[in-house]
Amino acid sequence: MTTRKDAGKTPERPWKAAMKETKIRNMEEFAAVSGISRPTISKYFNDPASVRASTRERIERALETYDYRPNIFAMNQNRKLTKNVGVVVPYLADPFFAEIARNLENRCITAGYRPTLFSAHGEPALEVEILDTLRSMKPAGVLLAPLGRASDVGAVEKFCADVPTVLFDSSLPDLGLAFVGSDNPQFARLAVEYLCRTGEPPCFFEMKTPANPNANRRRQGYLAAMESLGHEPFVFKAEGSGWDFEDIGYREGLRALSENRFPTRTVLCSNDRLAIGFLVACYELGLRVGHALGCDIRVAGQDDHPFARFTCPPLTTVAQDYESVSRAAADILFRSIEDGPVDRQTLLFEGKLVMRDSA
Numbered sequence: 001m002t003t004r005k006d007a008g009k010t011p012e013r014p015w016k017a018a019m020k021e022t023k024i025r026n027m028e029e030f031a032a033v034s035g036i037s038r039p040t041i042s043k044y045f046n047d048p049a050s051v052r053a054s055t056r057e058r059i060e061r062a063l064e065t066y067d068y069r070p071n072i073f074a075m076n077q078n079r080k081l082t083k084n085v086g087v088v089v090p091y092l093a094d095p096f097f098a099e100i101a102r103n104l105e106n107r108c109i110t111a112g113y114r115p116t117l118f119s120a121h122g123e124p125a126l127e128v129e130i131l132d133t134l135r136s137m138k139p140a141g142v143l144l145a146p147l148g149r150a151s152d153v154g155a156v157e158k159f160c161a162d163v164p165t166v167l168f169d170s171s172l173p174d175l176g177l178a179f180v181g182s183d184n185p186q187f188a189r190l191a192v193e194y195l196c197r198t199g200e201p202p203c204f205f206e207m208k209t210p211a212n213p214n215a216n217r218r219r220q221g222y223l224a225a226m227e228s229l230g231h232e233p234f235v236f237k238a239e240g241s242g243w244d245f246e247d248i249g250y251r252e253g254l255r256a257l258s259e260n261r262f263p264t265r266t267v268l269c270s271n272d273r274l275a276i277g278f279l280v281a282c283y284e285l286g287l288r289v290g291h292a293l294g295c296d297i298r299v300a301g302q303d304d305h306p307f308a309r310f311t312c313p314p315l316t317t318v319a320q321d322y323e324s325v326s327r328a329a330a331d332i333l334f335r336s337i338e339d340g341p342v343d344r345q346t347l348l349f350e351g352k353l354v355m356r357d358s359a
Helices: 014-021 027-034 038-046 053-066 072-079 095-110 124-137 153-162 184-198 214-228 245-258 272-284 322-339
Strands: 084-089 114-119 141-144 165-168 178-182 203-207 235-238 266-269 298-300 317-319 345-349 352-354
Touching: 027 038, 027 053, 027 322, 038 053, 038 095, 038 322, 084 095, 084 124, 095 114, 095 322, 114 124, 124 153, 141 322, 165 322, 178 184, 178 322, 184 214, 184 266, 184 298, 184 317, 184 352, 203 214, 203 245, 203 272, 214 235, 235 245, 245 272, 266 272, 272 298, 322 345
Parallel strands: 084 114, 084 141, 141 165, 165 178, 178 345, 203 235, 203 266, 266 298
Antiparallel strands: 317 352
C-alpha cells in the first residue's frame, strides 16, 4: 500500500538495496567489487580531478551503489599524517636501487602520495639520521631497504614502531609491517643447476665481508645446490668491504686468477657488480670469457644489473623481479595506511635465469 507520503518517490530497486546491505569494510574490498584498481581509487579520494572523467563517473556510480565512504580524513587526523611517503635505499649510486626506487616513486605518485627519496650511502649513522628526518616529516608511511647487518637495529625498530614501514630487499628480523624481497637461495640454486648442466661446476666468488645478508643466503643456496648435485663446492672470499663491488671484483678476481685459485673454469659471482669487475680482470689477463669453443672461462652473476647485458661479453645472470617486489611492497604499505594495520608477512619472489654469452 502506497501512502500519500510515499507518492512521487521512485522505489529503490531490490538489487540495489541488496548491494547497499553488503557492508564494504575497506578500500581493497571496494576495489574488488567495483572492478577499479585501488591506486586509482586512492588517487580519486586524494583529488577527484586527477582521474579521467570517465573513471571518475565509474567510481562515483560505484560509491552510490555500494554506499561506501572511506574515513581517510579521520584516519590521517588521528595519526597526524601527511600524504608524504619516504623511500629509503642503502646506496642510490647502485643502479639496482636506482631502478627499484624509480619504480616505487611511480607507484606512490599513481596512488596519490608524494614520495621523497633518501640514500644512506652505505653509512649506518646517515641511515639513522634519515629516519629521524622522516619522523619529523610525519609521513603516511615509509618503504625502507635497510643496510642490513650494518644498520642500527634498535633505531630501525623504534622507527617502525612509530611509522608504518615496509622493508624490502634486505630484512631485519620481525621489523616493519612486512618484508618483501627475493628468494636469494633460489637464485644461486638456479644458476648452479644451469652451469652444471652446461659445463664444469662453478666456483663461488663473494666478498669476505658482504654488504648485506642477501650474499650469505646466496652462498647457502650455492652450497646446497652443489651438494645435491654431488659436486665439491669451492668458495673464494674476496678481501674488501663496502659498496665498491666492481673494484673488489676486479682486484680480487685478478689475484685469484693469477694465483690459479679456482679448481674449475666456471665462476659464479655473488652479484653482477662483482662479476662486472671480474670480467675486467679476465680481459687484462687475456682470458676469453664465454661458453663457445676456445673460451677459457665461464662467468655468471646474480641480479640482472641494468648494465649486465652491455658487458663484454654480455653477462649470464639470474634476474631480480623488480616489478613484483616493488608492487607488493607498495601495495602492503598503501593498504596499511588506508585500511589500518595488516598482519606482518614475508613475501619472497623467485629469480629468472637470463642466458647470455658469458656462460
